[in-house]
Amino acid sequence: MAVTKVVPEDVDRKLSEVFTNFGYDGASMELLSQATGLKKASLYHRFPGGKRDMAAHVLKKVELWFQQNVQDVIEHENLPVEERLEKALLAISNLFEDGAKNCSLRMLSACSETPYFQETIASCFTILSNSFAKVAVENGMEESLAKTKAQEAVINIQGSLVLSRAMKDNNIFQTSIAGIPHLLGLS
Amino acid sequence: MAVTKVVPEDVDRKLSEVFTNFGYDGASMELLSQATGLKKASLYHRFPGGKRDMAAHVLKKVELWFQQNVQDVIEHENLPVEERLEKALLAISNLFEDGAKNCSLRMLSACSETPYFQETIASCFTILSNSFAKVAVENGMEESLAKTKAQEAVINIQGSLVLSRAMKDNNIFQTSIAGIPHLLGLS
DNA sequence: GTCTATAGCTAGATAGAC
DNA sequence: GTCTATCTAGCTATAGAC
Numbered sequence: 001m002a003v004t005k006v007v008p009e010d011v012d013r014k015l016s017e018v019f020t021n022f023g024y025d026g027a028s029m030e031l032l033s034q035a036t037g038l039k040k041a042s043l044y045h046r047f048p049g050g051k052r053d054m055a056a057h058v059l060k061k062v063e064l065w066f067q068q069n070v071q072d073v074i075e076h077e078n079l080p081v082e083e084r085l086e087k088a089l090l091a092i093s094n095l096f097e098d099g100a101k102n103c104s105l106r107m108l109s110a111c112s113e114t115p116y117f118q119e120t121i122a123s124c125f126t127i128l129s130n131s132f133a134k135v136a137v138e139n140g141m142e143e144s145l146a147k148t149k150a151q152e153a154v155i156n157i158q159g160s161l162v163l164s165r166a167m168k169d170n171n172i173f174q175t176s177i178a179g180i181p182h183l184l185g186l187s
Numbered sequence: 188m189a190v191t192k193v194v195p196e197d198v199d200r201k202l203s204e205v206f207t208n209f210g211y212d213g214a215s216m217e218l219l220s221q222a223t224g225l226k227k228a229s230l231y232h233r234f235p236g237g238k239r240d241m242a243a244h245v246l247k248k249v250e251l252w253f254q255q256n257v258q259d260v261i262e263h264e265n266l267p268v269e270e271r272l273e274k275a276l277l278a279i280s281n282l283f284e285d286g287a288k289n290c291s292l293r294m295l296s297a298c299s300e301t302p303y304f305q306e307t308i309a310s311c312f313t314i315l316s317n318s319f320a321k322v323a324v325e326n327g328m329e330e331s332l333a334k335t336k337a338q339e340a341v342i343n344i345q346g347s348l349v350l351s352r353a354m355k356d357n358n359i360f361q362t363s364i365a366g367i368p369h370l371l372g373l374s
Numbered sequence: 375g376t377c378t379a380t381a382g383c384t385a386g387a388t389a390g391a392c
Numbered sequence: 393g394t395c396t397a398t399c400t401a402g403c404t405a406t407a408g409a410c
Contacts, residue, residue: 159346
């Protein structure tokens with residue numbers, strides 16, 4: 001019998017880590033089992049659809065994270081617009097560990113099961129882009145330009161993460177994040 | 188017996204396609220065999236180190252491609268600087284099929300074998316970045332700013348490819364490519 | 375240099391005890 | 393709800409004929 005209970009949030013976090021570090025095909029049931037501390041049969045009990053269910057579940061959690069830590073912060077927090085943006089960007093920096101961690105969205109957006117994940121992945125990018133656009137508009141930028149600049153900000157995050165890890169230089173990511181307020185017309 | 192000879196260039200291209208579409212772990216020997224038309228034992232004859240050798244070989248070809256189609260074009264072609272940049276950007280657009288195709292560098296930069304590929308992948312990004320910087324400097328931009336802008340251009344290419352495929356909208360990639368001359372101080 | 379055949383292993387997935 | 397034990401299919405890789 002298990003002496004320590006397995007907390008669901010810990011399981012979610014570990015599953016996310018394995019998918020993010022190894023990709024969908026690289027994340028074997030064995031790795032997922034070792035990381036969570038749950039035997040394979042237990043994982044299948046929680047996720048009857050197997051790996052695909054686990055990855056879909058992880059992505060739904062990521063979507064929720066972006067809603068809470070980016071969208072809600074920018075739309076509903078009682079702070080000046082530049083501080084709401086800073087708070088969201090800080091959360092994003094922490095999520096990606098200043099450029100040291102891969103993006104789960106990207107890691108799961110190019111595998112054989114991607115069609116099952118595509119909608120949630122696109123939703124995450126849309127949340128991010130719409131939130132950035134809201135900041136720019138609130139600061140006086142014209143709406144269609146704001147949408148363009150917001151998409152550029154999302155592109156900068158993804159692109160700089162790719163390069164940071166390929167070049168082993170987290171400054172690339174950090175510089176890109178630091179440039180987003182200016183890109184959106186702030187400061 | 189084989190009626191048609193297997194041309195090495197075709198094998199290289201097919202190997203690249205499978206790794207680019209499925210990633211390293213998703214590219215099974217069976218898929219690689221079917222795509223090239225060579226049986227598994229024949230692939231091992233050509234690449235004694237197996238999949239790792241194949242991926243490393245593919246990446247060396249990609250590096251050569253960037254040297255010939257970007258670096259050499261920008262450094263040695265007898266054309267005005269803006270036309271050399273346009274030519275290189277057109278080659279890049281074709282390489283990624285206007286945003287419809289994944290980037291092999293990115294697909295191979297996050298798997299268990301990545302340490303063996305890291306140097307070549309970083310070299311490709313460096314070639315691209317240095318070439319863009321050269322364009323900007325040639326056009327009068329101060330050198331350290333040129334380096335920053337060139338890196339932004341590479342980030343835009345990678346990031347827009349990620350987003351284009353996640354959002355199923357090739358315009359994202361095409362718009363990013365179209366913005367690179369301006370980013371580097373041209374037009 | 376390409377093939378057929380197969381070894382040896384690990385993958386994802388399930389049965390059934392507790 | 394977690395476990396041990398196990399199945400089958402697929403994987404990487406090799407042996408040896410032609």
